[in-house]
Amino acid sequence: MSIKSRSQRQELAMLLPAVIFLIALIVVPFALSIWFSFTDQRLVPRPIPTKVIGFTNYLRMFDDPLFWQAIWNTVLFALLVVPFQLAISLGAALILNAAIPFRSVFRAIAILPLLLPMTVIVAIWAVLFRIPNGPLNAAYQWFAGSGNYVDWIGNPSTAMVSIVVLSAWATFPYQMLIYLAGLQDIPQDLYEAAKLDGAKSWQRFRYVTWPGLRNVNIFLLIITTIGALKLFTQVNILTKGGPNGATTTIIQYLFQQGYATQKVGYASAVAVFFFLAVTAIALLQRRFLKNEGEA
Amino acid sequence: MADVRFSSVRKGYGAVEVIPELDLTIEDGSFTVLVGPSGCGKSTLLRMIAGLEEVTAGTITIGGEDVTHRDPSERGIAMVFQSYALYPHMTVADNIGFGLKLSGLPKDEVAKRVADAAAILQLDKLLERKPRQLSGGQRQRVAIGRAIVRKPKVFLFDEPLSNLDAALRAQMRVELAELHTRIGATMVYVTHDQVEAMTMADRIVVLNGGRIEQAGAPMDLYRAPATPFVAGFIGSPRMNFLEGQAAKALGGDLVGIRPEHLDISAASGLWQGRLRHAEHLGSETLSYVDVEGVGSMTVKTEGEVSVAPNQLVYLSPREGQLHVFNAGKRTSI
Ligand SMILES: Nc1ncnc2c1ncn2[C@@H]1O[C@H](COP(=O)(O)OP(=O)(O)O)[C@@H](O)[C@H]1O
Numbered sequence A: 001m002s003i004k005s006r007s008q009r010q011e012l013a014m015l016l017p018a019v020i021f022l023i024a025l026i027v028v029p030f031a032l033s034i035w036f037s038f039t040d041q042r043l044v045p046r047p048i049p050t051k052v053i054g055f056t057n058y059l060r061m062f063d064d065p066l067f068w069q070a071i072w073n074t075v076l077f078a079l080l081v082v083p084f085q086l087a088i089s090l091g092a093a094l095i096l097n098a099a100i101p102f103r104s105v106f107r108a109i110a111i112l113p114l115l116l117p118m119t120v121i122v123a124i125w126a127v128l129f130r131i132p133n134g135p136l137n138a139a140y141q142w143f144a145g146s147g148n149y150v151d152w153i154g155n156p157s158t159a160m161v162s163i164v165v166l167s168a169w170a171t172f173p174y175q176m177l178i179y180l181a182g183l184q185d186i187p188q189d190l191y192e193a194a195k196l197d198g199a200k201s202w203q204r205f206r207y208v209t210w211p212g213l214r215n216v217n218i219f220l221l222i223i224t225t226i227g228a229l230k231l232f233t234q235v236n237i238l239t240k241g242g243p244n245g246a247t248t249t250i251i252q253y254l255f256q257q258g259y260a261t262q263k264v265g266y267a268s269a270v271a272v273f274f275f276l277a278v279t280a281i282a283l284l285q286r287r288f289l290k291n292e293g294e295a
Numbered sequence B: 001m002a003d004v005r006f007s008s009v010r011k012g013y014g015a016v017e018v019i020p021e022l023d024l025t026i027e028d029g030s031f032t033v034l035v036g037p038s039g040c041g042k043s044t045l046l047r048m049i050a051g052l053e054e055v056t057a058g059t060i061t062i063g064g065e066d067v068t069h070r071d072p073s074e075r076g077i078a079m080v081f082q083s084y085a086l087y088p089h090m091t092v093a094d095n096i097g098f099g100l101k102l103s104g105l106p107k108d109e110v111a112k113r114v115a116d117a118a119a120i121l122q123l124d125k126l127l128e129r130k131p132r133q134l135s136g137g138q139r140q141r142v143a144i145g146r147a148i149v150r151k152p153k154v155f156l157f158d159e160p161l162s163n164l165d166a167a168l169r170a171q172m173r174v175e176l177a178e179l180h181t182r183i184g185a186t187m188v189y190v191t192h193d194q195v196e197a198m199t200m201a202d203r204i205v206v207l208n209g210g211r212i213e214q215a216g217a218p219m220d221l222y223r224a225p226a227t228p229f230v231a232g233f234i235g236s237p238r239m240n241f242l243e244g245q246a247a248k249a250l251g252g253d254l255v256g257i258r259p260e261h262l263d264i265s266a267a268s269g270l271w272q273g274r275l276r277h278a279e280h281l282g283s284e285t286l287s288y289v290d291v292e293g294v295g296s297m298t299v300k301t302e303g304e305v306s307v308a309p310n311q312l313v314y315l316s317p318r319e320g321q322l323h324v325f326n327a328g329k330r331t332s333i
């Protein structure tokens, strides 16, 4: 009894530094956000003291059509980018995992986007998207005839898809590397056993590779979804949420409210809502996928 | 008819020649064990029969049909892997029936054949479990079950028992031998363990560096090993070897004598030595004797032997039990 509690005390003492960091860096700011969300706190303090205003920020937020548009845009972005990005990551991982010539060269090339800051990537794509004669429009003119062009990021009907493609390209190598590690974890014997059982290559994928990647898939689905819900940099540089709110995301909205219009209390309410929503989605995904596998 | 025939088969990985030209016939219905030290090419041979490894040159026939370039699933073979290679997310029943399902057999027929195989292997109660919920021995049975449902002409085993503990290994040896008697199909079994080879095989092929040292019935290999390698590999404890003057005196450049064919005596004998250590196993005694001009010799004697360490003893080979080799070949009959 006393031995146990002593060793427990020791364990707690060893955890302490990490706990302090967590409290200082995560818990305190988060608690502050919750507090601010119930006040009319401004970015630059005014002579009038900050007041507690109850749920006013939340009520105003739920009344703002732009807030709902930001949610819809964010959800749409996640629904589009997650399957698309995971599919190209898995495809690239399968190719790089096969015994192709110059595999290590291709591997190095494939992870290049990871080495570039997002701002640089966006700058590159801004050139690609340029009108009327950027590279993408040059390609488009091959099919549509000269003189035609698409305003990829300026047109509400293509802006979101353009952001999706850019974002997937910018970060797919991360998922690809994790898929590669997952593929290499699948024992070679299983593929050989499947060959002996008469499985064709797509059946080996269906019955060996895909189930073997189950945990990797769950992990990547959650991580990629959270990443997608945080979409900001691309939008902020490229479209500022436009055109006409077509690419305003929650974080973009939060940023506008917190900095551009200085309403920190209001932005905190958005942040708290965002945090709760992301946590709920991640928990639901986990729950759902776990049960499905266990059954 | 399902004999397996290698004709002038060679196998190399890049510039490394693993199997130099090899000819071998594995008789229909036999239990043939390929045995040899690690890295001698046993698995490579087995995997070439299975079609998991391409031959570099030569042909392989199964039951008279050239299968050299056929898909693994179209060779009429089944294989049991050392790791068992069970599909981790499938139940035991699905593991066993997977190949049948892929071949398009109707569901109820698959279920029936899975149930039959499960009955033979006492897996009936485990059919709905996943592999991770099974013990090593049970996994082994599932792997064998997966092989027998396919009714193959040839079974291939790659060190299937090496992940089991000693007691289970002994039990599975018996079960596999009984399975062979019951099914009667050709079985090719790879192991580095000469005990497994001696106990299970009706024919042993001893491999060394990708070459066949000797092939024959277990007792023939024991009685008349063709090369010093086979002499040293088959039999436990290992055969004693005499070189130099001591060997020359007996008519060879190398002479072998098995520990169980030496008599130990305190009075007289061919070689004189000093007992270094004795192991008493009850049913037998192993004596380690330092013989002058020969080196250390092991003697295996039935029952108890009362000898003390450092005691002066005499050793004599039994009549007709010397294995005489000249230039790496057996010259005694
Ligand atoms: N894929 C491979 N590439 C290169 N060398 C290999 C490969 N597979 C096996 N070898 C070599 O071939 C030899 C025989 O291997 P193997 O048949 O696995 O031996 P065993 O099963 O008798 O232990 C070994 O020297 C091994 O290093």
Ligand SMILES: [Mg+2]
Pocket (backbone or CB within 6 Å): B042, B043, B044
């Ligand atoms: Mg091997």
